[in-house]
Amino acid sequence: MANDPFGTAINCIDGRAQRPVADWVATNGQVKYVDMVTEPGADGVLASGAPAERIAEIRQAVEVSVGAHNSTIVAIAGHDGCAANPVSEEEHRENIRQAAKVVAGWGLPVRVVGLWVDSWRQAQVVCDSANEPL
Numbered sequence: 001m002a003n004d005p006f007g008t009a010i011n012c013i014d015g016r017a018q019r020p021v022a023d024w025v026a027t028n029g030q031v032k033y034v035d036m037v038t039e040p041g042a043d044g045v046l047a048s049g050a051p052a053e054r055i056a057e058i059r060q061a062v063e064v065s066v067g068a069h070n071s072t073i074v075a076i077a078g079h080d081g082c083a084a085n086p087v088s089e090e091e092h093r094e095n096i097r098q099a100a101k102v103v104a105g106w107g108l109p110v111r112v113v114g115l116w117v118d119s120w121r122q123a124q125v126v127c128d129s130a131n132e133p134l
């Protein structure tokens with residue numbers, strides 16, 4: 001159906017992180033489908049602001065998703081055991097907060113949520129524009 005609700009997730013390429021994030025967005029964003037924009041260590045890339053080309057590619061993919069599917073929510077996730085962004089949980093959570101700010105700064109008409117996928121593959125909310133300014 002053309003009007004089925006969509007959400008979008010910016011996530012690592014890691015297979016362990018996909019389902020927890022997609023399930024969280026589908027359930028809590030009340031959407032049927034979740035477009036996945038993947039990048040190794042996506043939280044670290046967005047938080048660090050470099051390389052700029054990769055951030056531009058992520059942004060472009062998110063804009064296609066939001067533009068074509070009218071996504072109402074964009075999640076940015078980091079996860080435990082990330083090979084591409086091998087930092088502590090505390091640093092991941094900082095990266096996720098910063099990354100969510102970057103995504104919110106793109107000015108899309110969406111709810112922006114930062115998620116942490118823990119070692120039990122549970123998605124935890126780090127920040128949520130529905131509850132607080134990012």
Ligand SMILES: [Zn+2]
Binds near residue numbers: 014040081083085
């Ligand atoms: Zn990863």
